[in-house]
Amino acid sequence: MAEPFEPKIVAFVCNWCTYAGADLAGTSRTKYETNVRIIRFPCTGRIDFMLLIKAFQNGADGIIVSGCHPNDCHYTSGNFHARRRWIVFKSMLDFMGFPTERITFSWVSAAEGKKWAELVNETTDSVRALGPFTEYKNLDFTTFNQMDHEAIAR
Amino acid sequence: MQDKAAELLKNGTVNLLIGFSEDLGKRPVPCFIETAEEANILVFNQECKNNLSVYLHKKEVKDAVKIGLVSNIATLRSVMQLLSENQLWSLTITYLTVNTAGELVVLSSAEELEAYVQANFPTCRAEDKEMLDKLNAMTRAERWAYWKDQLSECVKCYACRAVCPMCYCTVCTTECNQPQWIKTSAETSGNFEYHTMRAMHLGGRCINCGECGRICPAGIPVHLLTAQMNLEIEQEFGGKTGWSLKSEYAMNSFKPGDKENFIK
Numbered sequence: 009m010a011e012p013f014e015p016k017i018v019a020f021v022c023n024w025c026t027y028a029g030a031d032l033a034g035t036s037r038t039k040y041e042t043n044v045r046i047i048r049f050p051c052t053g054r055i056d057f058m059l060l061i062k063a064f065q066n067g068a069d070g071i072i073v074s075g076c077h078p079n080d081c082h083y084t085s086g087n088f089h090a091r092r093r094w095i096v097f098k099s100m101l102d103f104m105g106f107p108t109e110r111i112t113f114s115w116v117s118a119a120e121g122k123k124w125a126e127l128v129n130e131t132t133d134s135v136r137a138l139g140p141f142t143e144y145k146n147l148d149f150t151t152f153n154q155m156d157h158e159a160i161a162r
Numbered sequence: 163m164q165d166k167a168a169e170l171l172k173n174g175t176v177n178l179l180i181g182f183s184e185d186l187g188k189r190p191v192p193c194f195i196e197t198a199e200e201a202n203i204l205v206f207n208q209e210c211k212n213n214l215s216v217y218l219h220k221k222e223v224k225d226a227v228k229i230g231l232v233s234n235i236a237t238l239r240s241v242m243q244l245l246s247e248n249q250l251w252s253l254t255i256t257y258l259t260v261n262t263a264g265e266l267v268v269l270s271s272a273e274e275l276e277a278y279v280q281a282n283f284p285t286c287r288a289e290d291k292e293m294l295d296k297l298n299a300m301t302r303a304e305r306w307a308y309w310k311d312q313l314s315e316c317v318k319c320y321a322c323r324a325v326c327p328m329c330y331c332t333v334c335t336t337e338c339n340q341p342q343w344i345k346t347s348a349e350t351s352g353n354f355e356y357h358t359m360r361a362m363h364l365g366g367r368c369i370n371c372g373e374c375g376r377i378c379p380a381g382i383p384v385h386l387l388t389a390q391m392n393l394e395i396e397q398e399f400g401g402k403t404g405w406s407l408k409s410e411y412a413m414n415s416f417k418p419g420d421k422e423n424f425i426k
Contacts (some may be wrong), residue, residue, distance in 0.1 A: 070267075096398070147310060148350055
């Protein structure tokens with residue numbers, strides 16, 4: 009029997025708030041889903057949109073992007089810049105027909121271990137319900153399949 | 163225009179003039195003129211669509227310092243945007259254009275250029291607007307299918323990058339291979355990456371000249387991506403690209419009160 013689908017979720021988090029928040033969740037022995045792989049960044053301002061695309065390309069089913077609440081950035085304005093970028097990036101992806109609900113944006117502070125655990129659980133549940141992310145991979149496979157069919161037809 | 167160009171070249175106001183010449187009676191092609199005698203090959207009409215400001219980044223052109231630029235309104239707007247990005251200030255550019263009444267207009271300073279562009283500011287082309295509305299009215303799955311179909315045609319010739327006056331980075335993300343951000347093969351997923359990247363890097367800078375879509379040998383309407391993005395940024399953050407010499411780059415600034423509804 010095939011194993012039930014377990015989503016791979018990549019979390020891009022900032023060092024100063026969300027990473028510390030996840031740490032707090034750990035030291036408080038809060039249990040949360042194990043589907044998440046955390047990647048630590050100096051700041052949300054460092055999280056290039058290309059990294060998100062690359063994560064999806066390499067098999068992620070869902071993504072969490074999280075950092076300090078507005079006005080709490082360790083570098084004063086990194087999250088404000090990031091927020092603008094996310095607004096634009098999200099609408100861009102939406103315009104290209106990309107399933108944007110697979111990306112969860114959030115603010116989680118260093119004191120919000122509980123919020124982090126809930127966020128991971130919620131995201132895992134929603135991505136599990138969405139199923140594996142095959143659209144992106146199918147971009148290439150359908151092209152190859154079509155080529156095969158055309159070659160056979162010839 | 164030929165007489166004015168000859169005069170400018172003769173009296174030394176301009177060393178190099180970039181304009182259009184008729185190519186065997188087909189369509190006008192860009193030409194570079196250095197002497198007054200050659201000015202008689204110049205033409206300017208509705209078919210002169212190229213955005214000649216892209217040549218201003220070339221070293222050979224920059225070396226001439228005093229440049230004459232035959233421009234349509236999109237070209238003037240892209241020069242405005244470039245000036246606001248602190249580009250091209252080492253050059254003395256004289257702009258030759260034709261206004262809506264069909265009269266020759268000569269602009270010789272950045273201030274004159276700013277006034278002219280603001281008075282004649284171009285709006286989003288009707289056919290683009292129509293296409294954007296059509297795409298936005300689609301369901302997301304339909305849009306995905308549309309772009310998948312379109313982008314599968316892309317062979318990554320990078321003509322859209324070469325023709326864009328705003329793409330002047332000396333090293334582009336597409337050339338970066340440590341890490342390899344953009345797949346070099348022409349797979350659809352890599353094409354998706356490339357076009358998302360291009361649109362994101364041009365967001366808030368694109369001046370909607372539509373050259374990228376016009377030039378695409380595969381006929382992909384790539385200009386719609388940047389056009390959509392421009393509309394989005396104008397709506398969200400205000401400001402118009404290429405409007406003022408001091409315009410702020412939307413993606414390089416922020417307001418504490420920027421609105422969004424998706425961050426939990």
